[in-house]
Amino acid sequence: MSDLSDNRITALARSALRVIAAEGKIVNERGALIESKRILGSYFQQGGAIDAVVRRKIRSLSRKVAPGSTEWDVLYRRYFEEESRKRKF
Numbered sequence: 001m002s003d004l005s006d007n008r009i010t011a012l013a014r015s016a017l018r019v020i021a022a023e024g025k026i027v028n029e030r031g032a033l034i035e036s037k038r039i040l041g042s043y044f045q046q047g048g049a050i051d052a053v054v055r056r057k058i059r060s061l062s063r064k065v066a067p068g069s070t071e072w073d074v075l076y077r078r079y080f081e082e083e084s085r086k087r088k089f
Contacts, residue, residue: 004044006037013037046089054079 004012013036017026026032057079058065058072065072083089 003048004041006041009037009040009044012040046087050080050083050087050089053083 010033013033016036017029017032020026020032021029054076058075061075065075
């Protein structure tokens with residue numbers, strides 16, 4: 001998972017806030033934007049950390065698994081889910 005730029009995270013946060021604002025549920029728009037950016041940034045950062053752990057696990061296997069192969073995809077999904085559960089992601 002690639003890291004997202006601050007501009008991309010801001011765009012995602014603004015999109016989410018537009019939907020919430022349409023329902024009239026935002027009291028402090030500036031505060032909501034800051035908190036949304038913090039949460040999204042943390043979420044994507046943690047996903048990137050999990051990705052790094054998963055790739056390291058696959059590389060450390062006794063047999064070589066080619067990236068992009070069906071076996072690699074299956075292992076990646078399985079290890080990503082395991083790490084996500086460990087971290088409650």
